[in-house]
Amino acid sequence: MDRSDQERSATLRTEPVTINMGPQHPSTHGVFRLRVTFDGEMVLDVEPVFGYLHRGTEKLAEERNYTQVITLTDRLDYVSSMTNNQAYVLSCEKLGGIDAPERGQYLRVIAAELQRIASHLVATGFLLQDLGAFATPLMYCMRERERILDLFEMLCGARITNSYMRVGGVFQDAPDDFWPALRRFLGEMPRFIDEYEALLTSNEIVLSRARGVSVLSPDDAINASISGPVLRATGVAWDLRKAAPYEVYDRMAFDLPVGKAGDVYDRYWVRMQEMRQSVGIVQQCMAQIQPGPVRTRVPLIFRPPVGEAYVPVEAPKGELGFYLVSDGGISPYRCKIRAPSFINLTLLREMLIGYKLADLVVIFGSIDINMGEVDR
């Protein structure tokens, strides 16, 4: 820089610019708005604006009976409806002192683990889309997710809003042709994961864009109630399937992949490894499942005794739980939803400040949120 350049830059006035990102923006994964203040390309401040998809689910639940609320849970995190069903019915069963029959529990675990694979596929596909790998990885991920949705269609007739689970079990037993289709899918899935990893895990562009970006320390993550793959990427081996095994998870052998750095790359990597573990869990379920009833007889108009229950489960995005309060009536007195997507955004501001605009979409994508669950 010669003298005249220095003089010119000293007189050039700069000021921070505040712009809106969203609510209609392809990388906000729904309707989310970020009010971002930039200094050039650098993020100075972020103010997340919530509520564009707020439907008052918790209040709606107070007006419906316990069975009808299941359909509302589908619409929370709509890429993992099965897990939402599971978390809700487990809280109801705790409230009513009901145990689902073993075959029902196995079917629920199979559905929940398939859903975890589907949710992680969506997370990975869109993360890569945000990274600039336009369409190819996303289409690969969607291709396999489609197979899982086909399996769900065989189970309950619905692909997205499943409502497959009921208080006391599942809606119906799996049809005979479900098992060969599931076996074929499980046989092929590890090869597909190898394919993604060959494309991505040591990809130069992925590494340079994701390594060391948005590093989160384990203590910060725990203190901010962050759970799920984002927490495990920081190196904390905390998974409710291991820590508080519900249903038949205590009979499953699986590893807990944890990251080292807590950056965007580790979040991606943890999800990749979790998909492999989920394939293993479904295979163990298939080997262990025995014929039998899938549903305890619970009246459709279910009246649990006065009390309350909170049974958290490990959803694909973190700890999901329904805090149900019963006054002995046919609908919950209070149904509070502990939504992992929402609470994982607690540190969003700290995670984004100091990075560039192009990193913003990547960091945001790596947290893997779903607006249906954030706004409820």
Place this chain on the structure above:
Amino acid sequence: MTRLVAGGDLAHRLQDAFPGTVESWDDAWVWVQPGRLVELCRWLRETPDLAFDFLSSISAVDYIEHFELVYHLTSIRHNHRAVVKARVYGRERPTAPSVVSVWRGANLQEREIWDLMGVAFEGHPNMKRIMLWEGFPGHPHRKDHLGG
């Protein structure tokens, strides 16, 4: 398996550390007075054998004559859980102390409770509505909210 810290055990220890704060207890939870909630929560987080480092969730329930705040606490270090409850009275603008200085995870949850249930948190860094817009009439998760 996650162990539930029995309400009675926790209540006795809280009584020793903070005389007069414990109202009553049950098998699974402890009712405390909201006055010294922040100190109490910091003690729960920092006492080595309790170490409630992870705030699972804060819920508010409207019982008409009072609001109940329910804190589901988890210790990742020891793999145990506990439930602490506090009652706040009044319907105009009931207030409770904010625990954001203890667990940052309370930040968005307390804003949500203020927005939808109308319990304000004193000492919160940004006590604004979150789901609804400023100027929305009332707090829709209250039992007496009629909408319209």
